[in-house]
Amino acid sequence: MDELEFRRRVYTDPNDKHPDFLSASTDHAANRQFLNEMKDFNHKLEQAMNVPVPKGFPDTLMLRHLLGEPKYREGPGWRYLAIAASVAFVLGFATRFIHLPAEASPGLPSIAQVALQHVQTEMPFTRYVDEQVTLIAANAKLAPYGARLSDMSRVGKIYYANHCMFPGGTVAHLVIAGEYERINIFLVPMDQPLKMESQFAGQGLQGEVVPMQNYRLVIVTDMQENLKQVTDTVKTSLEHII
Structure with a gap:
């Protein structure tokens, strides 16, 4: 197995x-x-x-x-309570798959914390796996998020392509070759309840969040990688299809 x-x-x-x-x-x-x-x-x-x-x-x-x-109570307060309960249920279910760190701030989980923890948790697997992902296979994973790769010449080798669970639902997850270590790419739908951050670092990793048309592009790399260069390369390689 x-x-x-x-x-x-x-x-x-x-x-x-x-x-x-x-x-x-x-x-x-x-x-x-x-x-x-x-x-x-x-x-x-x-x-x-x-x-x-x-x-x-x-x-x-x-x-x-x-x-x-x-x-039944009238007024907006009860409606907000119902919405909060629904969000709490979704977040509670999602943590069955993603372990948020104990120091996570109350309220919405941070997209940076979720991404960093996900990469760290999966690293014993994603650092060594090689599924020899083709362009067709990668685009099949990206299609539900309204994106596709025009070709693989820019992003280079893709080791892994799948759907992963973040709080609020699934995200696309690609692992590609970097100059020093493998690079993790996430496509996170806009409607997922996550606290946004533009750049972040921690646990020996760095990352950037870029708002796209239908999703947020999240890049997580080793500290030695040129994060801006990687982000620009991935952004220009992705095409909008919806």
Whole structure:
């Protein structure tokens, strides 16, 4: 079982007992570490969701009902609360796949933090994988985001092309060759609930966020790379198709 298939099965069921899954989890240290991280995350999530009901709370609700508390409140406040609850649900589901750092600020997660954490988490896999991605295969991943590569001569070799999960939904993820290390490219739809930043750095990486027509182009590179040059190259290589 290759590492990509192993990670997909971990996302689906970290407690999988199939022999080939157990073998992959014990034979490779990186797989074992990733599995332990996912199990620990699920345990913390279960603890967070298992919040006891405060004593007397059901009686309070019943009393309000008997006193004629209206079932529905008018005014914008309740609509905002409903919207916030919907966003919270989406973000909560998305963190099943992306681990946000503990120091993430309250409110919307930062696109920089999400991108950096995603690259770091996937690096044991994306640093070595080579799917020998063709132009057709890469454009098949980019098409849902309204983009395509005109050719591969500018961006060079593409090692990996897939869809990844960010808070709010999926994004396109390409990994291409850089001068020093591999470069991660994300196409993040405009409507995803993320706090925007233009440039960022951390964890030995640097990045830039560029608003495009239908998405935000996010570039993450090693600190040695010429970030501006890489960003300009990728921008001029992408075409708008919708």
